[in-house]
Amino acid sequence: MALTLYVETERWRAHHRSVLEAFPGLVPVAKGSTGYGFGNQRLAEEAARLGCDLLAVGNAYEAAQAKDWFSGDLIVLTPYRLGEDPVPLPPRVIRTVSSVDDVRGLVGARVVIECMTSMRRHGIAPDDLPKLRSAVDDVRLEGFAVHLPLDRPDGSSGVEEVAWWVDQIQAARLPLFTMFVSHLDAEGVAELHRRYPGVRFRSRIGTRLWLGDHKAMRCRGAVLDVVPVAKGDRYGYRQLKAPQDGHLLVVAGGTAHGVGLEAPKRMHGVTPRAKSMARAGLAVVNRTLSPFVWEGRQRWFAEPPHMQVSLLFLPGEVRPPQIGEELTAHLRHTTTHFDRVVDL
Structure with missing residues (x-):
């Protein structure tokens, strides 16, 4: 995977x-x-x-x-x-x-x-x-x-x-x-x-x-594991507490791949600046969006990406994927090392 x-x-x-x-x-x-x-x-x-x-x-x-x-x-x-x-x-x-x-x-x-x-x-x-x-x-x-x-x-x-x-x-x-x-x-x-x-x-x-041609390419990370957690359960390297009942998704793609790497951006206008400030505020309370999408939404990192995988938190009301399914990922090609390139 x-x-x-x-x-x-x-x-x-x-x-x-x-x-x-x-x-x-x-x-x-x-x-x-x-x-x-x-x-x-x-x-x-x-x-x-x-x-x-x-x-x-x-x-x-x-x-x-x-x-x-x-x-x-x-x-x-x-x-x-x-x-x-x-x-x-x-x-x-x-x-x-x-x-x-x-x-x-x-x-x-x-x-x-x-x-x-x-x-x-x-x-x-x-x-x-x-x-x-x-x-x-x-x-x-x-x-x-x-x-x-x-x-x-x-x-x-x-x-x-x-x-x-x-x-x-x-x-x-x-x-x-x-x-x-x-x-x-x-x-x-x-x-x-x-x-x-x-x-x-x-x-x-x-x-x-x-x-x-962006539509000619798709990035996807395979789900390696799906782990149920209850509110208050501790997990991960930092032993954070689950904010509610849900699932931890272990997805292929970590820091060795460039996941989580973001280049500084030049901001133009009030709206981009406001969005950047909002993201920074969420990061202070350990809320950072991952590049991985499930059920039509980008999902939150449960903690910072590991070297080979990312740990995502999925709320209990959202249907979890099965092991082996793939999550769409929004990644910068110039900073990402893919495990494989598959020609379709």
């Missing part, structure tokens, strides 16, 4: 093809310890099935694994830094660099130069572009890259930000044949191709590609 990701495979792959059609030259992204819930090996195989010539991975360690799963070129998204731990990689791996010194540290290597965008995460500064003219002679320059923010509350344009960088690179008399872009829609990419017919714009896409 397991925490399972069920996939309607043909529907899932049809979505991949639709994204590829919308973004010609697509570079799929397979990264992180979860591989968007599917595992990076599966995503590498799906990228090959799509006929993609290039696969993006998160870091050099992921590239060292992915080289055995994907026969095309690999691009490492995390920038190379001078003095980093050496990882044996084949020549078909392209390293991202974000400073002039790091370009000079990769003599003979294939590189993509990341530009500092409004993300303010990493990238070469505009003033350093002229310094690259001599440095790029010693590497195999595969292109430049821009990683854009998801939200633009100031109303600015992602297309114009990319266009500004294209103009700066060309003004610095640097060779620009390929620009890799992230978080730009298909219309924006098409507009850039119209403006700069001599530049190939290639979109690096992960979430939209693998997780864009």
